[in-house]
Amino acid sequence: xxxxxxxxxxxxxxxxxxxxxxxxxxxxxxxxxxxxxxxxxxxxxxxxxxxxxxxxxxxxxxxxxxxxxxxxxxxxxxxxxxxxxxxxxxxxxxxxxxxxxxxxxxxxxxxx
Amino acid sequence: xxxxxxxxxxxxxxxxxxxxxxxxxxxxxxxxxxxxxxxxxxxxxxxxxxxxxxxxxxxxxxxxxxxxxxxxxxxxxxxxxxxxxxxxxxxxxxxxxxxxxxxxxxxxxxxxxx
Numbered sequence: 554x555x556x557x558x559x560x561x562x563x564x565x566x567x568x569x570x571x572x573x574x575x576x577x578x579x580x581x582x583x584x585x586x587x588x589x590x591x592x593x594x595x596x597x598x599x600x601x602x603x604x605x606x607x608x609x610x611x612x613x614x615x616x617x618x619x620x621x622x623x624x625x626x627x628x629x630x631x632x633x634x635x636x637x638x639x640x641x642x643x644x645x646x647x648x649x650x651x652x653x654x655x656x657x658x659x660x661x662x663x664x665x
Numbered sequence: 666x667x668x669x670x671x672x673x674x675x676x677x678x679x680x681x682x683x684x685x686x687x688x689x690x691x692x693x694x695x696x697x698x699x700x701x702x703x704x705x706x707x708x709x710x711x712x713x714x715x716x717x718x719x720x721x722x723x724x725x726x727x728x729x730x731x732x733x734x735x736x737x738x739x740x741x742x743x744x745x746x747x748x749x750x751x752x753x754x755x756x757x758x759x760x761x762x763x764x765x766x767x768x769x770x771x772x773x774x775x776x777x778x779x
Contacts, residue, residue, distance in 0.1 A: 588770075594773075595771055595773060596708070596756070598767055598768070601765055601767060640708065642708075651721065652710040652721060653708075653768060654710065656707055657706060
């Protein structure tokens with residue numbers, strides 16, 4: 554079966570750095586995605602990793618290790634508006650256009 | 666370039682009624698996906714469609730649920746004879762036919778069954 558694990562909740566201080574981990578066990582692997590979701594809103598695409606290593610995009614970076622079944626999302630210079638849920642998702646089918654399997658999300662609270 | 670458009674944003678139905686949820690993909694996107702999100706749970710895949718074809722419906726309940734993506738017009742997720750357990754947020758996503766195939770999500774339809 555498919556299993557994606559991430560912490561349920563995290564708290565961090567404005568201006569700090571936070572790392573949100575995600576581990577996965579899936580029957581196949583064809584990419585890992587991170588989305589941000591504010592309460593009551595649509596998930597917004599943040600990053601995509603298909604090869605091992607670090608992808609950097611402004612204040613957000615995402616890392617992938619396929620051999621370990623592990624990814625993390627790194628948020629730097631935290632702002633209050635970063636308080637949201639962060640969803641880790643895996644595309645496990647060989648085709649590039651196929652479903653995503655999501656973790657339950659990590660709710661991040663940024664405090665002053 | 667408008668994003669993924671879903672309507673209605675909120676839908677209230679009584680038990681036994683039908684619910685129709687509509688989704689217009691982003692311009693240039695030919696792949697549509699429907700996901701369901703229950704309170705305090707993750708997004709669960711339901712169905713993946715291309716124009717006039719259902720590609721993967723492995724997440725769809727066997728009864729009462731159906732989906733279509735006609736040649737013209739939006740994709741429709743239809744729930745017949747709704748029950749209280751159908752109350753959830755239903756999200757539609759679309760993606761282009763290019764490598765990576767990033768899925769972009771609409772704002773969702775929140776269905777409440779009374």
